Amino acid sequence: MIRTDVIIVGGGSTGCGIARDLALRGIPHCLIEKGDFAAGATGACHGLLHSGGRYVVNDPEAAAECIAENRILRKIGRKCVEQTGGLFVRLPGDSKRFRDLFLKGCEEIGIATEELSPSRALDLVPKLNPSLEEAIRVPDCSIDPFRLCMLNITSSQKRGGQILTHHRVIEIIREHGRCVGVKAREEATSEVKEIRGKIIINATGAWGDQVARLAGGSVPITLSKGSLVVTNHRITNMVINRLRPSSDGDIVVPNEAVCLAGTTSMTVTDPDRIGVDPAEVDIIATQVQQMLPDFGTTRLIRTYAGVRGLLKADGENGRAISRGFRIIDHQDGLFTIMGGKLTTYRLMAEKMTDSVMAVFGLKTKCRTAELPLEGQEELSGYPLSSRLKTLEGIVCECELVTADTVERVAGQIGTRHIGDIQHRTRLGMGPCQGGFCTYRALGIMQEMGKMTPEDSMRVLGEFLQRRFKGIKPALWGDQLREEQLVEYIYLGILNMEQEQ
């Protein structure tokens, strides 16, 4: 049995942020996550560190939080934030009134703006639609959600925080009307562990209601699916937004070697059963093409979808619901934190931790906004510039990941999961989407004794299915060629029929 003070359920940005905050304030804690870090909406978002511009007209409170956190994260997370800057682009036919409201809102909240002529905007982003009316520059940035989570966790681990990934909470233990612990099942071994704590924080995003129900409670949540597509190269080095009320397919974010374009917004009922519909890809492609005409002929290498757990408000659609967050005290030792955004994850963690401190009657101040994220130097092997330095023994040719790196990461985190390697090295994130390198990475893990060959066959099979689910909705052009090659390799050369 593990005994601790605070149990955090959920290893997305919020959960990881809370772990860091608790660690810096000296509170023992244990974080339990059913997959890898950032496995839910955190890792399935745009990777956009909002300036707040997106919400300035309709949700000024969320916008104000965004710009404040944007400034903090640029300061504390230099190595996981790329200060790309962003443009809000107004195309012919887009409302001028909205532009005026936008500028007024930005001024009131303190979001720095710069109005750019079409030619100046085209200098910055040559692939913009040349018939644009104007562009407004804001301090949008690109942020890597996987690295962000891992850096937050580093602070926790350095101070004795216990981290259980690939553990699913199956029961919340109640005694005398209070939540006193959880039972968590390790996914690979099915071993059940009991963890006892004084406070349980439900930071599971879209799964918030499911977890609250384990303790007999519930949370008012609306599940909103957002789908995105990944291009195989950067078509813009700045974040591009459409200067109009939030709608589908109006944001493009550069991230490492690719761009992420989206999103859509659809209400769903089950966060575990989501997929991208080809029609959503068409919507995104059509809309983004209006801002960046080349998008229509750009190769799309993957689609993905995440589920936002939004604060429920009757009669409102997903776009209209506030991106603010809320902490619910279930009055029995369980707290749920829900809503919010990746950009405001630190603020959410701060407020949540403040509540914990109040319960404990402690007064230690939050320091997460001042101290730089720890471990940024050790993760410096991640950016492309560093990966280009070693070109020997490459197993992932798309993203230049070497066999040594795979061995090192697999050794460090002791993982049995291929996804863990991918999130930490970018293995399999390039144009072939792991078609070649996953077979190799699993082979390396076999040789290291991390995984039995039987397991690796199963994992390879599951990986290929999941990969195909993401690729299929945007399958045409050169990506279709690539896909037929991958299909030929696994079915034609290796004859890998699906395990029954």
Added chain:
Amino acid sequence: MNAIYDVVIIGGGMSGMMAAITLAEKGKKVAVISKGDPVCCFSTGCIDVLADGDDPLEGIGSLPDNHPYHLVGENAIAHSLELFKNIMFEGGMPYVGDAHINRKVLTSLGRCKITCLVPETMEFSDCDPDEYIHVISFYKMKDFYPQYITSRYPNAGYSVFDPGVITTPGIAEKFENKTFLEEFISWLGGLDIPEGKIALPAVLGRSLAGKVYHEISAGCGRKVFEIPTLPPSMPGLRLFGGLKKALLRRGVNLYWGRGIYSVEKLGNRIEAVTLDSAGRTTRVEGKAFILATGSFISGGLYASMDTVNETVFDLPAFLPGARETWFNDDFFASGHEIEKAGIRVDPSFRSVDAEIENLYVCGSILAFSEVMKYRCGHGMAIATGVAAANACGGLV
């Protein structure tokens, strides 16, 4: 520059090369134009005819009526496979197998691939779980992990040799070096391994596999076989190299690394094509043309968001349905609808949707060929390549 041929073949893959050889043997003046090295370089080098039942030729009877194999017929398929074997034998790269017998080949994942004709280096590759197999792997070779195989064959073991390089072509090149080969054979002789076969990933030379293979077999006194690997695949490259040499021996003119820049049509006939090049263009005139540019992988077909195009002559291509129906949800359920896309032809291998009297079509660009579903890629390419050549050969 202007050149005149009896038949101009566009596409240097299996079907185009087999068509070229057939026509050259009839004394025709033939040119092959290819944008680059063909998809068969990625292949296992094995000739899959139809992975259904014990006798692939018998299985053809149960294929859908519109499958291109039916345009060729069982006897002609058997003859064209025989022709292929003769060509490879003559080039010093013998293939073994019988067109009427499917055989099993061990894959790098320890699975069995069903195929028909195999290079001699895979003659003893089968999936008999009772026989001891000793797998030789190479230190840090990135595309071969012997445990995938030994875990499925309890009656198997492995040893690791360090060749000093980690890529498939790198190791294959080493095997063409006499000293390296002797060193390897002596290392192999020193291993204490049970009675049985020796299996290696397919790295026994880039082109001289036969010689390397026989020396290793003689050196260890055992049956030896190669296991096909991921691309770049040496048996695939050897297959391509063997056929290309056969073309050159027969006086076929090759325009390699050249795309088609423009097409000249006169009435219902193609008169000539003009080739891309740096500096000047080449006009290639033919009495007949054969389109053998393959399917999507090789670029004969191109799918845009909502349609499929033929990329050289813009022939009307059969489209199986709207985009959301192109692929199954299950990656492993081979037989995605999109595989049916391609050019529909009449019994003389001419497009039924475009009236061009001197253009013949063969290989995987043919509609309804579904080569992944039926595992019939190289067999279909060989059979339709020879058949299309015969169909047009009589007319020029």
